[in-house]
Amino acid sequence: MNPSEADRWMTAVEDALRTMPEAPAPAALRSRVMRGVRALSAPPKFVFPWLEAAISLMLSTLLTGVGALLVGLPPTELVRLQQTLRYFFLVPANRPFLAASVIGLGMLVACLFFAVRILLPGRRAPAVVRR
Amino acid sequence: MLVVEHQAYVFNLAYRVLGNEQEAEDTAQEAFVRAWQSLPRFRAQARFGTWMYRIVTNLCYNRLPRLRRELSAIGEDEIEDHADLQTGKADDGLEAAERRAWLHRQIEELPEAYRLLLTLRYQRNLPYEEIASVTSLPMGTVKTGLFRAKERLRSALETYEEARL
Numbered sequence: 342m343n344p345s346e347a348d349r350w351m352t353a354v355e356d357a358l359r360t361m362p363e364a365p366a367p368a369a370l371r372s373r374v375m376r377g378v379r380a381l382s383a384p385p386k387f388v389f390p391w392l393e394a395a396i397s398l399m400l401s402t403l404l405t406g407v408g409a410l411l412v413g414l415p416p417t418e419l420v421r422l423q424q425t426l427r428y429f430f431l432v433p434a435n436r437p438f439l440a441a442s443v444i445g446l447g448m449l450v451a452c453l454f455f456a457v458r459i460l461l462p463g464r465r466a467p468a469v470v471r472r
Numbered sequence: 473m474l475v476v477e478h479q480a481y482v483f484n485l486a487y488r489v490l491g492n493e494q495e496a497e498d499t500a501q502e503a504f505v506r507a508w509q510s511l512p513r514f515r516a517q518a519r520f521g522t523w524m525y526r527i528v529t530n531l532c533y534n535r536l537p538r539l540r541r542e543l544s545a546i547g548e549d550e551i552e553d554h555a556d557l558q559t560g561k562a563d564d565g566l567e568a569a570e571r572r573a574w575l576h577r578q579i580e581e582l583p584e585a586y587r588l589l590l591t592l593r594y595q596r597n598l599p600y601e602e603i604a605s606v607t608s609l610p611m612g613t614v615k616t617g618l619f620r621a622k623e624r625l626r627s628a629l630e631t632y633e634e635a636r637l
Contacts, residue, residue: 346630347626347630350626350629350630350633351622351626353568353571353572353575353629354575354622354625354626354629355622356568356572357571357572357575357576357579357625358575358579358590358593358594358622358625359594360572360576361576361579361591361594361595362576363480363481363484363595364483364484364487364488364493364496365480365483366479366480366482366483366484366500367483367493367497369497370475370479370483370497370500370501371475371476371479373497373501374475374479374500374501374504374505374508375475377501377502377504377505378504378505378508381505381508381509
């Protein structure tokens with residue numbers, strides 16, 4: 342092959358490269374992009390995972406149970422509870438409900454935490470929306 | 473709007489590299505959504521087009537992990553692309569048109585790495601520095617890659633023409 346022949350083929354290659362037809366963008370692309378962008382800016386959907394629901398239910402039941410105990414317990418049972426609490430938590434004899442209050446407060450905080458977790462925005466939708 | 477103005481070349485680049493219309497459409501959509509998300513971080517000193525090419529190229533890297541490996545494997549030879557030296561006029565006529573169509577098919581059959589470089593260079597008319605920036609490659613690799621891609625096409629054309637005679 343002589344040099345002029347090689348140049349000729351290279352010129353043909355260059356010409357083909359410069360005249361490569363552009364693939365036209367699909368008509369639906371614009372609407373797909375708009376959908377994708379809208380999905381990003383839309384407020385996230387309400388999410389209530391079953392595990393958090395179960396934990397919240399358990400804590401709420403416990404809290405209600407403790408409240409009901411403290412309010413509606415007969416005097417004899419209350420004395421027994423005082424003794425039990427004194428035994429377990431070594432609190433002063435005249436303040437047996439202190440420990441129960443601490444536990445109750447802890448559960449209340451936990452309930453609030455899960456309530457906030459549930460009510461706050463959940464997971465984002467995927468960035469790209471498929472057809 | 474931004475999409476209307478840029479969709480043609482964004483889709484075209486993705487299509488040329490990935491070689492599949494559906495994947496190219498997905499990539500183009502993802503590129504625009506990413507661009508929209510990152511728009512506050514876009515630095516005005518860079519061209520918007522270059523920034524979009526980079527996003528599309530990175531998405532192509534994600535879809536085709538071997539593409540980055542192929543590009544890195546090109547290396548940097550002493551040879552340089554001499555595209556700008558080729559100022560000869562291409563032939564006209566039926567035979568030339570047939571040859572051109574044949575070459576277009578050959579370009580589509582090149583490896584993705586070459587197709588990416590050739591599309592950026594010849595369809596988008598990007599200078600070497602910009603291609604290097606878009607692909608995150610050294611400029612020497614870009615030049616070598618373009619040279620080899622064209623050499624492959626020239627060699628294929630030579631064989632094709634010899635067979636025709």
